[in-house]
Amino acid sequence: MSTAIDVRGLRKAYGKTTVLRDIDFSVQENTICGLLGRNGAGKTTIMSVLSGQEPSSGGDVRVLGGEPFENVSVLSRLCFMRENQKYPEDFKASHVLRTAPWFYENWDRDLAADLVAQFRLPLETPIKKLSRGQLSSVAIIVGMAARSPVTFFDEPYLGLDATARAIFYDRLLEDFMEHPRTIMMSTHLIDEASNLLERVIVIDQGRKVMDADVEEAKAAAFTVSGPAAAVEAASRGHRLLRRQTLGGLVSATLEGQPDGGTRALAAERGLELGPVTLQSLVAAYGLLGGDDTESPVEPAPEQETIR
Protein backbone atom coordinates (compact mmCIF):
# COMPACT_ATOMS: atom_id res chain seq x y z
CA MET A 1 0.00 0.00 0.00
CA SER A 2 1.40 3.42 -0.77
CA THR A 3 1.31 6.62 1.21
CA ALA A 4 -1.51 9.05 0.35
CA ILE A 5 -0.62 11.81 2.79
CA ASP A 6 2.84 12.54 4.11
CA VAL A 7 3.50 15.43 6.46
CA ARG A 8 6.99 16.27 7.81
CA GLY A 9 7.73 19.11 10.20
CA LEU A 10 4.57 21.02 9.24
CA ARG A 11 4.38 24.51 10.69
CA LYS A 12 1.67 27.06 10.16
CA ALA A 13 1.62 30.59 11.49
CA TYR A 14 -0.81 33.44 11.07
CA GLY A 15 1.30 36.55 11.53
CA LYS A 16 3.18 36.07 14.79
CA THR A 17 0.85 33.31 16.02
CA THR A 18 2.03 29.79 15.35
CA VAL A 19 -0.94 27.42 15.26
CA LEU A 20 0.75 24.21 14.02
CA ARG A 21 4.20 23.11 15.17
CA ASP A 22 6.44 20.40 13.91
CA ILE A 23 3.71 18.00 12.84
CA ASP A 24 4.72 14.66 11.32
CA PHE A 25 2.42 11.89 10.16
CA SER A 26 1.61 9.80 7.17
CA VAL A 27 -1.62 8.15 6.09
CA GLN A 28 -1.64 5.08 3.89
CA GLU A 29 -3.86 4.97 0.83
CA ASN A 30 -7.41 3.66 1.37
CA THR A 31 -7.58 4.44 5.06
CA ILE A 32 -10.22 6.32 7.01
CA CYS A 33 -8.36 8.48 9.47
CA GLY A 34 -9.90 10.55 12.27
CA LEU A 35 -8.40 13.91 13.14
CA LEU A 36 -9.31 14.64 16.74
CA GLY A 37 -8.63 17.35 19.27
CA ARG A 38 -10.22 20.10 21.29
CA ASN A 39 -11.58 23.34 19.84
CA GLY A 40 -8.83 25.41 18.27
CA ALA A 41 -6.36 22.50 18.29
CA GLY A 42 -5.53 22.99 14.63
CA LYS A 43 -7.59 20.32 12.80
CA THR A 44 -9.18 22.62 10.21
CA THR A 45 -5.84 24.30 9.62
CA ILE A 46 -4.18 20.94 8.91
CA MET A 47 -6.91 20.01 6.43
CA SER A 48 -6.75 23.44 4.80
CA VAL A 49 -3.01 23.03 4.21
CA LEU A 50 -3.37 19.41 3.04
CA SER A 51 -6.10 20.39 0.60
CA GLY A 52 -4.08 23.29 -0.79
CA GLN A 53 -6.45 25.97 0.48
CA GLU A 54 -3.59 27.61 2.36
CA PRO A 55 0.19 27.43 2.10
CA SER A 56 2.14 26.01 5.01
CA SER A 57 4.69 28.19 6.82
CA GLY A 58 7.30 25.44 6.91
CA GLY A 59 7.89 21.74 6.57
CA ASP A 60 7.00 19.38 3.78
CA VAL A 61 3.47 18.30 2.85
CA ARG A 62 2.77 15.72 0.15
CA VAL A 63 -0.65 14.51 -0.91
CA LEU A 64 -0.75 11.79 -3.58
CA GLY A 65 2.95 12.40 -4.08
CA GLY A 66 2.85 16.17 -4.66
CA GLU A 67 2.80 19.43 -2.74
CA PRO A 68 -0.91 20.39 -2.85
CA PHE A 69 -0.70 24.21 -2.81
CA GLU A 70 -1.43 25.59 -6.32
CA ASN A 71 -0.80 22.16 -7.80
CA VAL A 72 -3.66 21.28 -10.15
CA SER A 73 -2.59 17.67 -10.61
CA VAL A 74 -3.01 17.10 -6.85
CA LEU A 75 -5.98 19.40 -6.32
CA SER A 76 -8.01 17.68 -9.05
CA ARG A 77 -7.88 14.48 -7.00
CA LEU A 78 -8.93 16.03 -3.69
CA CYS A 79 -12.22 17.00 -2.14
CA PHE A 80 -12.41 19.14 1.00
CA MET A 81 -15.85 19.63 2.51
CA ARG A 82 -15.57 22.12 5.28
CA GLU A 83 -17.96 23.03 8.00
CA ASN A 84 -18.59 26.55 6.64
CA GLN A 85 -18.60 25.58 2.97
CA LYS A 86 -19.34 28.59 0.76
CA TYR A 87 -21.60 28.44 -2.31
CA PRO A 88 -22.36 31.10 -4.92
CA GLU A 89 -25.15 33.53 -3.96
CA ASP A 90 -28.62 32.20 -4.93
CA PHE A 91 -27.36 28.67 -5.49
CA LYS A 92 -29.73 25.81 -4.73
CA ALA A 93 -28.71 22.24 -3.93
CA SER A 94 -29.82 21.29 -7.46
CA HIS A 95 -27.18 23.71 -8.84
CA VAL A 96 -24.51 22.23 -6.60
CA LEU A 97 -25.28 18.72 -7.80
CA ARG A 98 -25.38 19.82 -11.45
CA THR A 99 -22.00 21.57 -11.28
CA ALA A 100 -20.17 19.08 -9.03
CA PRO A 101 -19.37 16.64 -11.89
CA TRP A 102 -17.37 19.43 -13.59
CA PHE A 103 -14.94 19.31 -10.69
CA TYR A 104 -14.95 15.66 -9.67
CA GLU A 105 -14.18 13.17 -12.38
CA ASN A 106 -15.39 10.16 -10.36
CA TRP A 107 -18.74 11.83 -9.58
CA ASP A 108 -21.51 9.25 -9.10
CA ARG A 109 -24.88 10.73 -10.07
CA ASP A 110 -26.88 7.75 -8.77
CA LEU A 111 -25.19 7.82 -5.39
CA ALA A 112 -25.87 11.56 -5.14
CA ALA A 113 -29.56 11.06 -6.02
CA ASP A 114 -29.87 8.22 -3.54
CA LEU A 115 -28.35 10.29 -0.74
CA VAL A 116 -30.58 13.28 -1.57
CA ALA A 117 -33.58 11.01 -1.00
CA GLN A 118 -32.17 9.50 2.19
CA PHE A 119 -31.29 12.87 3.69
CA ARG A 120 -34.61 14.33 2.44
CA LEU A 121 -32.73 17.28 1.03
CA PRO A 122 -34.92 19.91 -0.68
CA LEU A 123 -33.18 20.58 -3.98
CA GLU A 124 -34.99 23.76 -4.98
CA THR A 125 -34.66 25.77 -1.77
CA PRO A 126 -31.93 28.45 -1.91
CA ILE A 127 -28.85 27.17 -0.06
CA LYS A 128 -28.86 30.20 2.21
CA LYS A 129 -32.34 29.23 3.44
CA LEU A 130 -31.43 25.62 4.27
CA SER A 131 -31.28 24.53 7.89
CA ARG A 132 -27.87 23.85 9.46
CA GLY A 133 -28.41 20.08 9.16
CA GLN A 134 -29.57 20.35 5.53
CA LEU A 135 -26.47 22.39 4.75
CA SER A 136 -24.33 19.64 6.26
CA SER A 137 -26.12 17.07 4.16
CA VAL A 138 -25.28 19.01 0.96
CA ALA A 139 -21.58 18.84 1.91
CA ILE A 140 -21.80 15.17 2.82
CA ILE A 141 -23.53 14.29 -0.45
CA VAL A 142 -20.89 16.15 -2.47
CA GLY A 143 -18.01 14.70 -0.44
CA MET A 144 -19.30 11.17 -0.87
CA ALA A 145 -20.54 11.26 -4.48
CA ALA A 146 -17.28 12.94 -5.59
CA ARG A 147 -15.41 9.72 -4.73
CA SER A 148 -12.18 11.69 -4.81
CA PRO A 149 -9.04 9.64 -4.14
CA VAL A 150 -8.46 11.84 -1.08
CA THR A 151 -11.45 13.33 0.76
CA PHE A 152 -11.40 15.65 3.77
CA PHE A 153 -14.52 16.08 5.90
CA ASP A 154 -14.28 18.81 8.51
CA GLU A 155 -16.91 18.14 11.21
CA PRO A 156 -19.40 17.02 8.57
CA TYR A 157 -22.28 16.32 10.97
CA LEU A 158 -23.07 19.81 12.36
CA GLY A 159 -26.82 20.16 12.86
CA LEU A 160 -27.58 16.66 11.57
CA ASP A 161 -30.10 14.69 13.59
CA ALA A 162 -29.13 11.26 14.95
CA THR A 163 -30.85 9.40 12.08
CA ALA A 164 -29.07 11.47 9.45
CA ARG A 165 -25.72 10.96 11.20
CA ALA A 166 -26.29 7.21 11.25
CA ILE A 167 -27.12 7.32 7.52
CA PHE A 168 -23.89 9.21 6.89
CA TYR A 169 -21.70 6.74 8.82
CA ASP A 170 -23.40 3.67 7.30
CA ARG A 171 -23.36 4.91 3.73
CA LEU A 172 -19.80 6.17 3.96
CA LEU A 173 -18.56 2.81 5.23
CA GLU A 174 -20.57 0.91 2.62
CA ASP A 175 -19.28 3.11 -0.20
CA PHE A 176 -15.71 2.99 1.12
CA MET A 177 -15.82 -0.84 1.03
CA GLU A 178 -16.88 -0.79 -2.62
CA HIS A 179 -14.70 2.16 -3.63
CA PRO A 180 -11.74 2.38 -1.26
CA ARG A 181 -10.14 5.79 -0.99
CA THR A 182 -8.34 7.90 1.58
CA ILE A 183 -10.62 9.81 3.90
CA MET A 184 -9.62 12.16 6.68
CA MET A 185 -12.38 13.37 8.97
CA SER A 186 -12.27 15.74 11.91
CA THR A 187 -14.87 15.02 14.56
CA HIS A 188 -15.79 15.65 18.16
CA LEU A 189 -18.32 12.78 18.10
CA ILE A 190 -15.64 10.18 18.59
CA ASP A 191 -17.64 7.19 19.73
CA GLU A 192 -20.25 7.65 17.01
CA ALA A 193 -17.57 7.69 14.34
CA SER A 194 -15.25 5.15 15.92
CA ASN A 195 -16.56 2.22 13.84
CA LEU A 196 -15.46 4.06 10.74
CA LEU A 197 -12.00 5.00 11.89
CA GLU A 198 -8.98 2.80 11.40
CA ARG A 199 -6.49 5.43 12.45
CA VAL A 200 -6.64 8.42 14.74
CA ILE A 201 -4.39 11.41 14.93
CA VAL A 202 -4.94 13.66 17.93
CA ILE A 203 -3.81 17.27 17.88
CA ASP A 204 -3.50 19.45 20.94
CA GLN A 205 -2.49 23.12 20.81
CA GLY A 206 -1.00 22.71 17.36
CA ARG A 207 1.06 19.61 18.15
CA LYS A 208 0.46 15.95 17.40
CA VAL A 209 -0.05 14.12 20.68
CA MET A 210 -1.37 10.75 19.57
CA ASP A 211 -1.14 8.78 16.35
CA ALA A 212 -2.50 5.27 16.58
CA ASP A 213 -4.22 2.38 14.92
CA VAL A 214 -7.67 2.40 16.58
CA GLU A 215 -7.83 -1.33 17.32
CA GLU A 216 -4.31 -1.41 18.72
CA ALA A 217 -4.97 1.64 20.89
CA LYS A 218 -8.20 0.15 22.24
CA ALA A 219 -6.45 -3.15 22.95
CA ALA A 220 -3.84 -1.29 25.01
CA ALA A 221 -6.27 -0.28 27.79
CA PHE A 222 -9.27 -1.55 29.74
CA THR A 223 -11.77 -0.33 32.30
CA VAL A 224 -12.57 -1.67 35.72
CA SER A 225 -15.68 -0.50 37.59
CA GLY A 226 -17.16 -1.11 41.01
CA PRO A 227 -16.67 -0.11 44.65
CA ALA A 228 -13.74 2.27 45.11
CA ALA A 229 -11.54 0.11 47.33
CA ALA A 230 -11.88 -2.94 45.08
CA VAL A 231 -11.18 -0.89 41.95
CA GLU A 232 -8.10 0.50 43.66
CA ALA A 233 -6.87 -3.00 44.44
CA ALA A 234 -7.51 -4.19 40.88
CA SER A 235 -5.68 -1.17 39.48
CA ARG A 236 -2.36 -2.03 41.12
CA GLY A 237 0.41 -2.55 38.61
CA HIS A 238 -1.44 -0.66 35.87
CA ARG A 239 -0.98 2.96 34.93
CA LEU A 240 -4.20 4.85 35.72
CA LEU A 241 -5.31 6.84 32.70
CA ARG A 242 -8.61 8.14 33.97
CA ARG A 243 -10.83 7.84 37.02
CA GLN A 244 -14.51 8.71 37.22
CA THR A 245 -16.69 8.50 40.29
CA LEU A 246 -20.41 8.30 40.92
CA GLY A 247 -21.46 7.95 44.53
CA GLY A 248 -19.38 5.09 45.95
CA LEU A 249 -18.68 3.63 42.53
CA VAL A 250 -15.51 4.20 40.58
CA SER A 251 -14.62 3.48 36.98
CA ALA A 252 -10.93 3.42 36.16
CA THR A 253 -9.36 3.34 32.72
CA LEU A 254 -6.07 1.48 32.98
CA GLU A 255 -3.20 0.89 30.63
CA GLY A 256 -2.48 -2.70 29.57
CA GLN A 257 -4.80 -5.71 29.75
CA PRO A 258 -6.13 -7.47 32.84
CA ASP A 259 -3.97 -10.45 33.81
CA GLY A 260 -5.13 -13.58 35.63
CA GLY A 261 -4.70 -11.93 39.03
CA THR A 262 -6.81 -8.92 38.07
CA ARG A 263 -9.51 -11.17 36.63
CA ALA A 264 -9.59 -13.31 39.77
CA LEU A 265 -9.81 -10.22 41.97
CA ALA A 266 -12.58 -8.81 39.79
CA ALA A 267 -14.51 -12.06 40.06
CA GLU A 268 -14.08 -12.18 43.83
CA ARG A 269 -15.03 -8.53 44.47
CA GLY A 270 -17.82 -8.24 41.85
CA LEU A 271 -15.99 -5.76 39.63
CA GLU A 272 -16.79 -5.23 36.00
CA LEU A 273 -13.99 -5.42 33.47
CA GLY A 274 -14.66 -3.92 30.07
CA PRO A 275 -13.08 -2.69 26.89
CA VAL A 276 -12.22 0.95 26.56
CA THR A 277 -14.01 3.09 24.01
CA LEU A 278 -12.04 5.32 21.67
CA GLN A 279 -13.70 8.37 23.20
CA SER A 280 -12.72 7.46 26.76
CA LEU A 281 -9.23 6.56 25.62
CA VAL A 282 -8.78 9.97 24.05
CA ALA A 283 -10.36 11.55 27.14
CA ALA A 284 -8.08 9.48 29.37
CA TYR A 285 -5.09 11.18 27.85
CA GLY A 286 -6.71 14.51 28.82
CA LEU A 287 -7.46 15.48 25.27
CA LEU A 288 -11.16 16.13 25.35
CA GLY A 289 -11.33 18.98 27.80
CA GLY A 290 -12.57 19.33 31.37
CA ASP A 291 -16.26 18.56 30.94
CA ASP A 292 -15.79 15.01 29.87
CA THR A 293 -13.64 14.06 32.85
CA GLU A 294 -16.42 15.23 35.17
CA SER A 295 -19.05 13.05 33.54
CA PRO A 296 -20.70 10.34 35.63
CA VAL A 297 -19.69 6.72 35.32
CA GLU A 298 -21.31 5.14 32.32
CA PRO A 299 -21.13 1.41 31.73
CA ALA A 300 -18.90 0.67 28.78
CA PRO A 301 -20.65 -1.22 25.98
CA GLU A 302 -20.27 -5.00 25.92
CA GLN A 303 -19.02 -5.03 29.49
CA GLU A 304 -17.90 -8.30 30.82
CA THR A 305 -19.01 -9.02 34.38
CA ILE A 306 -16.75 -11.37 36.24
CA ARG A 307 -18.32 -13.13 39.18
Ligand SMILES: Nc1ncnc2c1ncn2[C@@H]1O[C@H](COP(=O)(O)OP(=O)(O)OP(=O)(O)O)[C@@H](O)[C@H]1O
Ligand atom coordinates in the same frame (compact mmCIF):
# COMPACT_ATOMS: atom_id res chain seq x y z
N1 LIG B 1 -6.95 32.93 9.55
C1 LIG B 1 -6.55 32.83 10.83
N2 LIG B 1 -5.88 33.82 11.44
C2 LIG B 1 -5.48 33.72 12.72
N3 LIG B 1 -5.66 32.63 13.49
C3 LIG B 1 -6.31 31.60 12.93
C4 LIG B 1 -6.78 31.64 11.59
N4 LIG B 1 -7.37 30.46 11.31
C5 LIG B 1 -7.29 29.72 12.44
N5 LIG B 1 -6.64 30.40 13.41
C6 LIG B 1 -6.33 29.92 14.76
O1 LIG B 1 -5.66 28.69 14.61
C7 LIG B 1 -5.99 27.82 15.67
C8 LIG B 1 -6.45 26.49 15.10
O2 LIG B 1 -7.71 26.68 14.48
P1 LIG B 1 -8.48 25.49 13.77
O3 LIG B 1 -9.70 26.09 13.13
O4 LIG B 1 -7.54 24.78 12.90
O5 LIG B 1 -8.89 24.57 15.00
P2 LIG B 1 -9.82 23.27 15.04
O6 LIG B 1 -9.04 22.21 15.71
O7 LIG B 1 -10.36 22.99 13.69
O8 LIG B 1 -10.98 23.74 16.03
P3 LIG B 1 -12.55 23.35 16.14
O9 LIG B 1 -12.62 21.97 16.71
O10 LIG B 1 -13.06 24.38 17.10
O11 LIG B 1 -13.15 23.48 14.77
C9 LIG B 1 -7.04 28.51 16.52
O12 LIG B 1 -6.42 29.08 17.64
C10 LIG B 1 -7.56 29.59 15.59
O13 LIG B 1 -8.00 30.69 16.33
